[in-house]
Amino acid sequence: MTSNTAAMAGGGATEKIALLKVLGPVHVWALGVGIVLVGEFMGWNFSVAKGGAYGSLIACWVIGLLYTCVAMIDSEVTSTVAAAGGQYTQAKHIIGPLMAFNVGLYLVMAYTMLEAANALVVGDLLTAVANQYGHAGLDPKPFVVLTIAFLAWLNYRGVFMTLTLNFVITAFAVTAIAVLFFCVAPIGGPGLLKHGALLTELPYGWIGVLAALQFGMWYYLGIEGTCQAAEEVRSAGRAIPLGTMGGMLTLLIAATCTWYISSGLLPWEYLGQATTPLYDAARLVGRPELQVLLFIGTLFAAVASANGCINDASRAWFSMGRDRYMPAWFGAVHPRYRTPYRSIMFLMPIAIAFAFTGLLDQVITFSILSGLLGYTFMSFNITKFRRQWPLGSIVRGYEHPFHPLPSIVLFVLCSATYFATYLGYGTSLLSIMAFYILASIWFVYRRYPFVHRGDQFTMPWPRPRGY
Amino acid sequence: MSAHAWAPALAASGLLAWRMLQTVRGQAAQRRAVLDDCTALLGEPSVHDHGTDYPCLRGRFGGAQVEVQPLLDHVGFRKVPSLWLLLTLRAPLPVPGRLDVLMRPQNIEFYADDGAPEGRRFDLPDDWPPHHLARVDPPHWEPPLAALREAVQPLLDDQSLKQLLLTPRGLRLVVRAGGVRRADYLVLRSLMPEQPRIPAALLQGALDAALRVRGVLSSTEPIRTP
Numbered sequence: 001m002t003s004n005t006a007a008m009a010g011g012g013a014t015e016k017i018a019l020l021k022v023l024g025p026v027h028v029w030a031l032g033v034g035i036v037l038v039g040e041f042m043g044w045n046f047s048v049a050k051g052g053a054y055g056s057l058i059a060c061w062v063i064g065l066l067y068t069c070v071a072m073i074d075s076e077v078t079s080t081v082a083a084a085g086g087q088y089t090q091a092k093h094i095i096g097p098l099m100a101f102n103v104g105l106y107l108v109m110a111y112t113m114l115e116a117a118n119a120l121v122v123g124d125l126l127t128a129v130a131n132q133y134g135h136a137g138l139d140p141k142p143f144v145v146l147t148i149a150f151l152a153w154l155n156y157r158g159v160f161m162t163l164t165l166n167f168v169i170t171a172f173a174v175t176a177i178a179v180l181f182f183c184v185a186p187i188g189g190p191g192l193l194k195h196g197a198l199l200t201e202l203p204y205g206w207i208g209v210l211a212a213l214q215f216g217m218w219y220y221l222g223i224e225g226t227c228q229a230a231e232e233v234r235s236a237g238r239a240i241p242l243g244t245m246g247g248m249l250t251l252l253i254a255a256t257c258t259w260y261i262s263s264g265l266l267p268w269e270y271l272g273q274a275t276t277p278l279y280d281a282a283r284l285v286g287r288p289e290l291q292v293l294l295f296i297g298t299l300f301a302a303v304a305s306a307n308g309c310i311n312d313a314s315r316a317w318f319s320m321g322r323d324r325y326m327p328a329w330f331g332a333v334h335p336r337y338r339t340p341y342r343s344i345m346f347l348m349p350i351a352i353a354f355a356f357t358g359l360l361d362q363v364i365t366f367s368i369l370s371g372l373l374g375y376t377f378m379s380f381n382i383t384k385f386r387r388q389w390p391l392g393s394i395v396r397g398y399e400h401p402f403h404p405l406p407s408i409v410l411f412v413l414c415s416a417t418y419f420a421t422y423l424g425y426g427t428s429l430l431s432i433m434a435f436y437i438l439a440s441i442w443f444v445y446r447r448y449p450f451v452h453r454g455d456q457f458t459m460p461w462p463r464p465r466g467y
Numbered sequence: 468m469s470a471h472a473w474a475p476a477l478a479a480s481g482l483l484a485w486r487m488l489q490t491v492r493g494q495a496a497q498r499r500a501v502l503d504d505c506t507a508l509l510g511e512p513s514v515h516d517h518g519t520d521y522p523c524l525r526g527r528f529g530g531a532q533v534e535v536q537p538l539l540d541h542v543g544f545r546k547v548p549s550l551w552l553l554l555t556l557r558a559p560l561p562v563p564g565r566l567d568v569l570m571r572p573q574n575i576e577f578y579a580d581d582g583a584p585e586g587r588r589f590d591l592p593d594d595w596p597p598h599h600l601a602r603v604d605p606p607h608w609e610p611p612l613a614a615l616r617e618a619v620q621p622l623l624d625d626q627s628l629k630q631l632l633l634t635p636r637g638l639r640l641v642v643r644a645g646g647v648r649r650a651d652y653l654v655l656r657s658l659m660p661e662q663p664r665i666p667a668a669l670l671q672g673a674l675d676a677a678l679r680v681r682g683v684l685s686s687t688e689p690i691r692t693p
């Protein structure tokens with residue numbers, strides 16, 4: 001049971017609430033892997049279209065460094081800001097309402113887009129299966145709407161989310177990847193992979209590798225969620241880096257396995273634009289049972305991820321309503337089901353609208369960019385955080401080492417990824433930037449007067465240096 | 468697909484649906500029984516079940532009408548849900564207005580917000596935990612804070628107290644009764660309770676604190692509004 005315990009701050013005058021410290025590195029590791037699992041089934045392969053198979057692998061490793069910095073910084077801030085809520089709460093406390101509004105919006109958009117991407121995958125997967133069994137021309141849109149509407153209804157009802165079926169979903173998805181790997185890998189025989197024939201030089205040179213950075217983020221998007229455990233680990237200084245890095249290494253290995261299977265079975269030109277690369281790889285193996293396994297694995301992973309996305313996006317939107325960053329109407333809770341039902345219902349048509357475009361790579365780009373904007377501002381946030389509350393002035397569960405190196409590396413890699421996005425999706429990049437700038441202007445001129453400024457800062461910290 | 472292929476698929480789907488139904492029913496039954504260990508604490512106990520949420524337990528304690536409502540709060544973003552116990556003592560109190568003390572506020576406490584006027588905000592004395600939001604209405608009322616702190620001290624010590632609300636119609640204490648399994652929630656957003664039933668000792672502690680608060684206020688000279 002996670003009961004509360006007290007932790008006294010440096011001067012003894014300030015106290016913060018910390019949850020019982022019961023988690024070890026293994027828990028943190030499991031958390032990270034569970035969150036990002038769906039990324040193995042779809043999305044990562046768009047990096048192959050940019051930089052070829054090798055370019056994709058390099059992007060996977062370089063972006064691993066970006067996420068290492070994110071994890072280090074996020075671990076420190078999350079283990080210090082006792083109020084849960086991730087980057088949104090951090091921005092509210094460290095920078096102020098405008099930053100919190102933007103970060104809240106990034107989170108909502110990133111999750112809503114990911115939800116749309118998951119629904120698109122479900123629709124495309126069912127269409128592909130229908131095609132295979134002689135029902136060509138099946139429209140995926142009804143399945144997209146059904147998936148989003150059904151999951152929104154589950155979230156609206158609240159209590160039904162407690163289905164133990166979700167355990168089966170994740171376990172099944174992990175098993176599917178492992179089985180596929182062992183079926184095609186050259187273990188005890190020649191195997192089915194044709195890397196010698198399919199792997200090529202970098203098709204667009206090193207600029208292609210740079211462009212692949214954008215989709216390289218898909219390998220890890222969301223792993224910073226592990227840092228939310230910072231407060232509850234037995235030794236944050238040990239468990240968070242160990243668990244998060246262990247999780248990243250696992251994903252790196254899983255991603256490399258996925259890359260290894262897919263690039264050994266599919267030519268890079270096809271792999272780079274496939275919607276469901278692992279399922280397509282299983283089809284090429286020619287064993288129906290493997291195909292069914294990957295079909296169910298992909299379907300389960302996408303549905304489970306979409307369910308989590310609706311939950312997160314609606315709660316971030318709800319928090320913004322409660323803080324008056326959005327109309328307070330969204331801050332309502334259903335009288336019977338105790339869920340933020342207005343936020344859930346409001347975001348549902350937005351997810352459907354994006355899914356209806358049918359452009360999975362564009363939708364994923366929007367999701368990635370929203371996440372990337374959040375990471376970029378983390379490098380500024382941590383600098384300000386360290387300056388305003390220096391080490392020793394408040395209790396930190398974990399202090400990340402080598403400051404300010406991680407924030408500088410993070411900023412440089414984020415900038416490189418923006419450039420990468422500009423190369424392939426310049427219009428998307430400019431439109432989403434314009435959207436956030438317009439939203440910020442709207443917030444400053446139209447919403448800020450409604451914000452209850454006294455309610456914003458809820459932490460019992462001493463006044464920041466220079467206040 | 469041939470009929471041979473459809474048959475096992477349909478059977479598997481049917482099995483999953485049946486398993487899902489069993490799970491949902493099992494969890495609904497578990498929710499209905501959440502207060503079973505606590506009913507003996509109250510006189511004339513009655514349980515009111517709406518069918519969708521946790522049931523509400525009503526009865527008498529210390530000569531007052533008492534209402535106990537468990538509430539699972541899962542509306543926070545990236546916040547592991549807590550199971551709160553809303554204990555309402557319906558007995559007229561000799562207070563001129565309303566005192567609302569919220570511990571560890573995060574601005575998402577929908578259950579602690581009834582839309583009442585904000586009144587005057589003030590800082591509690593240093594012997595209270597520092598992370599709080601305290602409001603009083605009418606603004607000039609000075610509640611007996613030292614005596615109130617002593618009355619709820621056990622709940623402050625184990626940091627289970629979330630809200631203390633006093634009004635002329637009665638008082639409410641909100642205490643943390645537990646949570647959900649952390650990993651299940653963080654990975655899958657599943658709300659699996661840590662413990663199926665609320666222990667009687669937990670409710671007993673809250674009931675005793677509520678009676679002490681009432682006693683403190685009853686022994687204090689009533690304050691009249693000018």
